[in-house]
Amino acid sequence: MLRRIATVLFDLDGTLTVPVLDFPALRRAIGAPPGASIVHALQAMPPDRRAAAEAVIREAELAAARRTRPNRGAIELVQWLHSRGFATGIITRNFREAVDVTLAALGLAFDVVITRDCAPPKPAPDPVLEALRRLGREAASALMVGDYVDDLTSGRLAGARTCLVMNGPGPAAFEADLAVSYPEDLHALLRKAFQTPSA
Ligand SMILES: [Mg+2]
Numbered sequence: 001m002l003r004r005i006a007t008v009l010f011d012l013d014g015t016l017t018v019p020v021l022d023f024p025a026l027r028r029a030i031g032a033p034p035g036a037s038i039v040h041a042l043q044a045m046p047p048d049r050r051a052a053a054e055a056v057i058r059e060a061e062l063a064a065a066r067r068t069r070p071n072r073g074a075i076e077l078v079q080w081l082h083s084r085g086f087a088t089g090i091i092t093r094n095f096r097e098a099v100d101v102t103l104a105a106l107g108l109a110f111d112v113v114i115t116r117d118c119a120p121p122k123p124a125p126d127p128v129l130e131a132l133r134r135l136g137r138e139a140a141s142a143l144m145v146g147d148y149v150d151d152l153t154s155g156r157l158a159g160a161r162t163c164l165v166m167n168g169p170g171p172a173a174f175e176a177d178l179a180v181s182y183p184e185d186l187h188a189l190l191r192k193a194f195q196t197p198s199a
Helices: 023-030 038-043 047-066 074-083 096-106 126-135 149-158 183-193
Strands: 007-010 087-091 112-114 142-146 161-165 178-180
Touching (some): 087 126, 096 112, 126 142, 126 149, 178 183
Parallel strands (some): 161 178
């Protein structure tokens, strides 16, 4: 399966970075029900309340972005992908400013970055399809990597292969073509598939 991959798309929070956003606290701050999608909660609000809630989320995302730390092996994986000619992308529901701060902190650049501005967001396939359109790449060559079910659903619906980052030993909580503990483990599998002797 990995031998056919030429494009790797990543979720950001909890996938390339160690998660720092406190989603339950954020939901409480904007009055969204526990477990609700924040994007959907925002869409359901009247305009004035929505603007205030968006300001709260924007601040929280920027504060989290300033505290960003890379997930295990994330930097090395992305650098290796670039050195081997893979196309790379970010598919996130965060605001663009927070994504820019995060990527600058990581010192990484990607061929395409899709943020909250893309509607409808994950778990719809649209952000993955938009990334592939901009890259001029086929879904069959793409791997969508994420730590949450919405990342995997979005990738699968777009026709891409999927990789779950479990952030621990597992077992996998969500169905994916591939499940790894950390980005460093995906890096090892790709190196093996493409037969490079070392990092
Ligand atoms: Mg995530």
